[in-house]
Amino acid sequence: MLCMAVSASAAFAQSLENTAHARQIDQLALEQLKQIGQNRRPGIDDYAFCRRVYLDAIGRIPTIDELDSFIADQQPEKRARLVDKLLNSKGYSSHWHNYWADLLRVKYVGDKLHHPGNYSEWIKESLRGNKPYDQMAHELINASGELYKPGNGATGFYAREPMPLDHLANSVKTFLGLSIECAQCHDHPFDDWTQKDFYKLAAFSSKTHLRVDPTPTVEKKTYARDRKILKNKDFDEWIVYRESIRVKHAAIYGNGTGFMRLPHDYQYDDGEPFEAMEADVLFGDMPKVNHKLTKAELDALKNHHFGPEINARQSLADWMTSPDNPMFTKSIVNRMWHQVMGAELAGPLGALTQEEMGDHPALTQKLIEIMKALDYDLKAFLSVLFNSRTYQSKALALNADAPKYILDGPIVRRLSAEAIVDSFLSLKTETPDRYVATEFKWDGFTNFYEKSQKMGVKDFVSYSINGPGRGAFQKREEKAAKRRNGATGPEHLWRVSSYGHVDGNHEVAMLMGKSDRDLIDGANKEPDIPQILFLMNGDLEHEITTQPKAFIHRKLDSVSDPAKRMEIIWKAILSRLPKESEKPLFSNDQDDLIWALLNSNEFKFVR
Amino acid sequence: MSLPFLNAASAAAQAPKARSVINIFLSGGLSQYDSFNMEVDKAVIAKSRIIKSNADGVRVSHYFPTLAQQMDKLLVINSMKSNQGAHPAGIYKMMTSYNPRSSITHPELGAWINKRMTTERDSLPNFVSIGKGSAGTAGFFPGQWAALPVKNTSAGIDFVKRNAAVDEGKFKKRLGILDSLNGDFDQDYGTKDTKAYVDTYKGSLKFMNSKDIDAFDLEKENEHIVSLYDRQEFSRSCMLAGRLVERGVRFVKVELGGWDYHDDLYGRLPSNASKLDKGLSSLLTHLSQKGLLDSTLVVVSTEFGRKPGVNPNKGRDHHPDGFTCLMAGAGVKAGQIYGSTTKDGQSAADNVLDVTDFNATIAWSLGIDPAYEEMSASGRPFKLANKGEAREALFA
Structure with missing residues (x-):
């Protein structure tokens, strides 16, 4: 009390x-x-x-x-x-899961076996707990360790980029709103940033990398022998062996040495190719970095030496997310x-x-x-x-x-793609928020990761030979994870946010311009012909316009007064009462009115 | 703002060789040593058998018996080279001429051509992508330059027809109500964005009602042309591509996937090879009979080839150095072989053609300068074919 x-x-x-x-x-x-x-x-x-x-x-x-x-x-x-x-x-x-998953580009990237489920779980957990934004950003920038370990999904942010310098440019754009990617290859043409500035900033996180396979030592000691046998025996078994081991071992390694080297083709007078650069921030106060080598000592070493790891990446996270930045x-x-x-x-x-x-x-x-x-x-x-x-x-x-x-x-302005599609739900059902992303887990690889903690090399071999087979491997883990959710309801009543990552995107939302999450701020709000053809001639006809079970029709069924019925149509679709000037439209057929209101600009735009 | 054909560095000051391009894209990676590159050591060809074609000195594998009788129309390029060895990156590179990056997406070649060549008079879009698979992205261009997708030829374009229950009169009534609502909303809240919607509805209606829309309807095709093809979906896609080109569409991409045979190559290749063999042969006949082959560049491409050695699983792994693509029509040196690999099949040897040069050549054949430049949203300049240069030697 x-x-x-x-x-x-x-x-x-x-x-x-x-x-x-x-x-x-x-x-x-x-x-x-x-x-x-x-x-x-x-x-x-x-x-x-x-x-x-x-x-x-x-x-x-x-x-x-x-x-x-x-x-x-x-x-x-x-x-x-x-x-x-x-x-x-x-x-x-x-709604905000859509926002963050777009900004942080949560996406299935097939060729390196990144599964975004754990990353997405981390966003969901942050939203459920209303985690402060500065803490979110710090966790993302400083994440390391196993990709699929429960609770460690922030590593998905680093894993999203195959190239460290691209990742740095994207981090700076995401959290500081600055566009410094030009300086990756040459001095920025119209801003202050030089290529040298870029490399100094990159020094904080140097040697951070995603590794999906076990480290060479573990590989040699544990997995190599059977890997070779399987490869020469059966391709599919070998693939399952490789991929299931990766789920256990994929991780972000390295936490920054505080040194970077200029590129081999460095073209400006203020430095030499391969010259060591000590970490430095773009502006503001330099956070503390405990270097173990001096620049001169590192310059004396061979080109591929970057110095020992000193957790300089944490200093970068401190600097980026500080209220003083x-x-x-x-x-x-x-x-x-x-x-x-x-x-x-x-x-x-x-x-x-x-x-x-x-x-x-x-x-x-x-x-x-x-x-x-x-x-x-x-x-x-x-x-x-x-x-x-x-x-x-x-x-x-x-x-x-x-x-x-x-x-x-x-x-x-136009509604976001997801808001258009989710607004259809408000016409289909009285409970449009029943099935939302944050209540579902799509974390099949985390599921398998937990199992794999008790798996040794023999278990992996047996899994590869007797398991579900190549194509089914990921699908089975996905399905198992979905089953852990219990009942998830019919897909046509899910919010767009609930659509899985491996299953593919919500097609109608993509048509409306949903981000494909390749790039930061990748959504668009432009019309195009396929989108308009869908709105005019597509599934809305039988899902809403003439669907007797849709919520809007059930509301209409309970009312016989014609003027009241018109009120229902206007309130349900445009969230307002009909205007005096719109009353001449009332003589039209009900389904024609619903069609026209759904296709109207007023429905698609926030006013 | 750049004006067409007024670029100072217009290396493409030539009469276009082609009016349209059909790009048959074999995603997954076609094995060159089981198809069109027979100019290597016997061991590399492995289980494929070499057969003669109707062009002197051009030999193909026995999986392509029908095409063997059409090789006089095709130029075989055996010296293709890419720097990407994984599927998504390889496909991206082949489609856009750029390496994939996470700070930008580049337009596909079809989108460049669409943007560059579309005029007010065109009632059909100039970039159409047939088949499942990669969509035909506009990259940093506005979405209007992306491909119009046709997922399968019997369904045609999604939602291009009115719902069955809505007759023309009813549809007109609906549009009347919509006009009135939009006019009213515009008074208070009209912007260039709301206007773009009104315009695109108009454009979509024009498209729905266009006489040309039946270009997408294979039921309307002349019986004689239909009889050139079998009923397989890939063949139907080729027929549709031919039909679209006849109506003036500039760039049609047809995707045929499934070539990624890391194992059991010789068990799985024949059925896919047969699809390509028949569909492409029929397309070449179709275009010839219609008199369109002289003005249409037909391209067969893939993201990379396969290794010269067969692996223990009886498949071939990825190999981007020295793979094979084909060209036909538009005055290419048909019935010939261009470039070579080393005899052991390990790498491209003579007349190496990088994928960027390949794309540059396609653009050049349409009369477009491959160095034509556009700015991304953030003001970075990008060239149509990256650093690629047109290889004029491919044309007679």
Whole structure:
């Protein structure tokens, strides 16, 4: 009882703090508007707020029941309460799992046998526990050890890239919002970064690498003999032997020596090819690195020597994720603002600069302070944004005649691919969040990893000869892992986030522009012909438009008054009442109206 | 902003050899020593038997008896070389001319050609990909330049027809309501993005109603042409490619996978080889009879070849140094062999042709400068064929 009272009052204090932060944002926006003589945008009604916050917090439109119950709510602070409810719902994990899995590029990469299940589990666990963002980033940058060990999924981030320098460029883009990849091969053409800067930064994590096979010593001592026998006996058995051993041994090795060598073709005057570079940061304070060699000592050694491992990678993680690193917080604040408001706060997501603070530097600064004050609690930060009057303003269509200041509220933009597809669910069923990613485990390799801890060489050989065979090996482990979930419901009622990695992507979501997770920020929101053909002539016809069992039709069945029926169609699909000017449309057939509303721009865009 | 054909460094100031390209892509890695490279030591050929073809000095394996009678139309390139030895990377390299990187995705050759050659007048897309497998990605180009996928020839393009229960009148009514809703929404919330949707709906309707849409419908093909092909899906795909080229489509990719025989090569190769043997032969006849072979470059490519030695599992492993591709039509030196491997089959020897040069040659045949450049979103310049150079010697 006491405990509940304490946590309730803590939650109350937190929400007071969030409200205070929200007011600070509004105040800054107001001051800016006043200064340039621009009118404040009108606020939005409860219908528009409900649709918008469902989309931004949990990634789908509200069901008609959810909308009705919010509209009917007569108690005070109903918007703040809805925000709270959504941020603590299953839909939140589903929506933000999509976000993080895209940014961190969780993907099955076949040829090196990376299985993303454990990596994905790590993201799910982070979301379930609302792990602070700085801690997430630190764990990802500094991860090492076995890929499929339970709880060690953060290693998936390093394993995602075959090449260490590419990985560094992607880490810097992901967490600092900087685009330094040009400097990998030559001095950056329009930014300050030189190739030498890049190599000095790379020195922190030098010699970190993914190794899928056992180390040479273990291989020689344990596996080599049978590997040879199997290879000469049966190809499929040999493959299963190789791959099952990899599940046990695949790991990130190395934690950084603090030294890197310039490339063999280094072309500038400030260094020689193969010259040793001591670790250094791009800007800000240099974290402590305990070098065991001097640069001169290393230069005296042969070209392939990088010095002993000294855990310099941890220093890189410390530097990157520190509140004192000006890019770290600016980048995440810029990302969250873009996600929720649609505009760039401080600049393009992956191409910020150190000096640039965006169109309203004071606002950017304030948001950075708020993020730090909230200790990188992303749910709390989102709550601040959602509770601001700024967020609850009429959406702006960004056109040539747009006003000067656009950070005073959201802009009109297309829904994400997943949000479009998940919004179909709100029309199919009254419980669209029943099957979400964070409740399922797709961790077949972790499953096998645990088994493999007790497996010696004889067991691997026997598994290869008597096991499920080459093609079935991965599938069997996947299936076993899925069975551990218990009942997972029918796939057509899953949120997009629940689709497995090895099974392939959600085809309709891909058609709508879902990221294929090859690149950071790889999603797109453009129309193309196959996408439109699907929307006009595809499966929606029998899944929603004319499907008597779909939730929208069951709602319609219970009402006979024609005007009320029209209200149901408009509220279910567009989350609002029909306008007076739309009443002439009522004479159309019900399925034609549902089709047209589903195909309308209003359905596909956040307003 | 670059204007077509106005690049200063226009090495391609030549009349195009080809109007269209059909690229038959054999994913998995065709064994050159069991198909078209018979110019090596007998031991390398292993269990394949060498047979004569209708072109002097060109020999093929006995798995290709029908094509053997069409080799006078084909140029055999035995000196292909790639720097990638794993499937995804090898396919990526062959399709895009670039090594895969994790900071960018490059457009496939078909997307470059689509973007470069499409005009207002074209009612069909200029990049079509037939078959399962790699989709035909636009890389850093806007999505509109990606391939239009046709997963199988009997289904045609997904959702291009109205739902069965929706007749034309009903469909028109629906579109009428949609127009009215969108017009209303546009008043308050219209942007270039909402307009792009309205335009793409228009484009999709134009496509649905286009006279040319029946290009995708093999039921509409002339009986005489249909009789040239058997009923296998790959043959049907070749027929569709021929039909599309006849309607002016610039680049058609047809994928035939399954060539990755690490084991039991001689048990598993024959059925796949037979598909290629028949489908490609029929396509060459089809194009010849229609008078299209002179203006169509037909390419048979694969991501890499197989090793000269047969492994203990009676298969061949990956081998990117010295593999074989074919070309036909558009004035290539048909009935000849270009380049060679060493006699032991270990590596490309004479007239080595890197995959980037191969792609450059295809672009050049269409009259496009292989060094044609586009900027990625972050302002990095990329050339169509990377550092590849067109090999004009492949053409008569």
